[in-house]
Amino acid sequence: MRIGIVGAGNIGGTLATLFTRSGHEVALANSRDPRTLAGQVAALGPRAHAATAAEAAAFGEVVVLAIPLGAYADLPPEPFAGRIVVDANNYYPARDGRIAELDSGALTSTGLLARHLPDARVTKAFNTIHWEHLRDLGRPDAPAADRRAIPIAGDDAAAKAVLTDLIDQIGFTAVDTGLLVDSWRQQPDTPVYGAEVSADQATVLIAQARR
Amino acid sequence: MSVPEILARVLGDPAAAALPAGTPLLSGGLGLDSVTVVRLLAEVRAESGVDVADLDLDLDALATIASLTAFVEAHRGTARPDRGLGRS
Numbered sequence: 001m002r003i004g005i006v007g008a009g010n011i012g013g014t015l016a017t018l019f020t021r022s023g024h025e026v027a028l029a030n031s032r033d034p035r036t037l038a039g040q041v042a043a044l045g046p047r048a049h050a051a052t053a054a055e056a057a058a059f060g061e062v063v064v065l066a067i068p069l070g071a072y073a074d075l076p077p078e079p080f081a082g083r084i085v086v087d088a089n090n091y092y093p094a095r096d097g098r099i100a101e102l103d104s105g106a107l108t109s110t111g112l113l114a115r116h117l118p119d120a121r122v123t124k125a126f127n128t129i130h131w132e133h134l135r136d137l138g139r140p141d142a143p144a145a146d147r148r149a150i151p152i153a154g155d156d157a158a159a160k161a162v163l164t165d166l167i168d169q170i171g172f173t174a175v176d177t178g179l180l181v182d183s184w185r186q187q188p189d190t191p192v193y194g195a196e197v198s199a200d201q202a203t204v205l206i207a208q209a210r211r
Numbered sequence: 212m213s214v215p216e217i218l219a220r221v222l223g224d225p226a227a228a229a230l231p232a233g234t235p236l237l238s239g240g241l242g243l244d245s246v247t248v249v250r251l252l253a254e255v256r257a258e259s260g261v262d263v264a265d266l267d268l269d270l271d272a273l274a275t276i277a278s279l280t281a282f283v284e285a286h287r288g289t290a291r292p293d294r295g296l297g298r299s
């Protein structure tokens with residue numbers, strides 16, 4: 001599968017490694033000239049290439065966003081049309097600036113992104129796992145019950161099915177948090193956020209979230 | 212309404228009310244996803260006044276139909292005195 005990754009840092013770079021290892025083609029972008037990624041994509045091998053954010057979006061059937069959340073408004077919506085977008089971002093006001101609709105709970109952070117990308121099939125995943133755990137804890141050969149859970153959310157069931165399969169390939173197990181309006185249950189400061197747990201444990205932690 | 216009856220309603224399957232009490236709610240049993248668990252606990256709370264997620268921090272109560280039933284029975288009337296009053 002062709003996967004675009006916007007954000008080449010801790011999370012984006014780690015996912016680029018995991019997805020190329022699983023046999024996928026990856027276009028990797030940061031905020032600058034793609035040439036700044038030459039060394040990183042060379043290390044990823046022949047399945048990876050550097051791109052601009054717009055090119056990565058156009059390239060991917062699935063496009064992961066792993067950037068500081070406050071930068072979402074920089075993304076050009078057009079190339080994301082029809083794409084399965086996976087939002088790994090978290091809202092940290094100290095880094096991202098205050099966003100009133102998120103502070104009030106009127107919108108989830110992924111809901112905010114979905115509003116910016118109206119023609120994309122927006123999902124949320126990878127936001128609750130520390131990047132080193134993402135790098136190290138995948139167990140593609142282990143049964144689902146022995147794997148670490150990764151909560152996902154989204155309104156498009158077919159998109160979530162694709163995402164669930166990708167998560168399975170890199171050795172984790174996806175747990176469905178619900179629709180984008182439910183995705184506050186996996187945002188920072190909820191029980192499942194950062195929790196190193198199995199799918200069953202994640203299920204109960206997601207059910208336990210309060211706001 | 213009993214826990215098995217609530218479960219049957221949430222699942223939209225009347226037969227679920229007659230499942231063996233030892234049936235696990237999560238993997239190895241009904242395999243409820245978090246969305247369904249959220250709905251189940253909301254219904255349990257509305258029917259019994261027992262807020263399982265609030266009271267059972269490990270949610271051991273969710274192991275099986277029997278453990279959830281026992282948990283709800285043990286806390287019925289204590290969690291919400293206003294509701295418990297009408298029952299005694």
Ligand SMILES: NC(=O)c1ccc[n+]([C@@H]2O[C@H](COP(=O)([O-])OP(=O)(O)OC[C@H]3O[C@@H](n4cnc5c(N)ncnc54)[C@H](OP(=O)(O)O)[C@@H]3O)[C@@H](O)[C@H]2O)c1
Binds near residue numbers: 008009032053131132
């Ligand atoms: N770190 C974790 O363990 C973790 C875990 C879960 C979720 N998250 C969330 O995931 C997101 C990324 O975190 P991270 O730790 O991977 O960050 P990071 O290491 O700082 O990397 C951020 C990346 O985003 C790129 N970027 C910034 N602005 C951009 C823009 N306008 N367009 C395109 N690319 C842009 C940066 O490119 P430049 O180098 O060109 O600036 C960099 O490659 C954040 O929202 C974070 O909260 C992080």
